[in-house]
Amino acid sequence: MQPRQIVELIRKWFWLIVLAALIGAAAGLAVNHILPKKYQASTTVFVNSPNHIDYNSLLGAQQAAKAFTSFPQSQPILEAAMQMIGDSSLSETQLAKMVSVQNNLDSQYVIIQVDDSNPVRAARLASTITSLSINQFQGTIINGTNTKFLKNEIATLQNQINSQEQELITLQSQPSSPQQTIQIG
Numbered sequence: 001m002q003p004r005q006i007v008e009l010i011r012k013w014f015w016l017i018v019l020a021a022l023i024g025a026a027a028g029l030a031v032n033h034i035l036p037k038k039y040q041a042s043t044t045v046f047v048n049s050p051n052h053i054d055y056n057s058l059l060g061a062q063q064a065a066k067a068f069t070s071f072p073q074s075q076p077i078l079e080a081a082m083q084m085i086g087d088s089s090l091s092e093t094q095l096a097k098m099v100s101v102q103n104n105l106d107s108q109y110v111i112i113q114v115d116d117s118n119p120v121r122a123a124r125l126a127s128t129i130t131s132l133s134i135n136q137f138q139g140t141i142i143n144g145t146n147t148k149f150l151k152n153e154i155a156t157l158q159n160q161i162n163s164q165e166q167e168l169i170t171l172q173s174q175p176s177s178p179q180q181t182i183q184i185g
Contacts, residue, residue: 039119041126045110045134058108065108069101071133072112081128087121098122099129 010017047065049057071077078095102111112130116122 036117038115038117039122040113040115041119041122042111042113043126043130045112045130047108047110061108062106065103065110068110068133068137069103071137072101072129073099074136077129077132077136080132081125084128084132085121085124095125098125 045065045068047061047068049061049064073096075092078092078099082090082092082095098115100113100115102113103109112126112133114122114126114129116125
C-alpha cells in the first residue's frame, strides 16, 4: 500500500475516527462524574535508633519499623482516632478498610495511607492515626526496654544507699575522738 492510498483511506473514514474519539471522551466524562471521588492522604514515619549508627542499630531499626506496621490498623488506635476526629458517620470496620500501611523490605520507612471521599477527613485521619501510633509504639518501647534498665538502676542505687547507711551507723556507734574524721562514700 502506498502513502497516497493511506491518505485517501484516512480522508474517507475521518468522520468515523472523529466520531469514535468523541464517543470515547463522552463515555469517559460520564464515568468520571458517576464514580465517587477518592482522595488519598499519606504520612511517612522514619523509625530510627537515636545516637546509634552501627549496623546492628540499623537492623534493629528495620525490625522496629516492621513491628510498627501493626499499630496503625489496631483496634485501640482506630477507636481513639475516631473519637479524636469526632466523625460518627464512620464505623470502625469502615475506617479499617480505609487505612493501609506499607513497609518495604530492609527499610526504616513506614507509609500510612488513608483513602476517603472527603479530602479533609482523609488528611486528619492520616495525621491522627500516625501520631497515635507513634505514641503507642514509643510507650511500648519505653515500657518494655527502659523499664528493665530503670529497675536495675533503682536496685543499684538502693544497694548503695543501704551500704552507706550501714557505714554511717557503724561510724556513729564507734566512740569518736576529736581528731577522727568521718568520711562517707
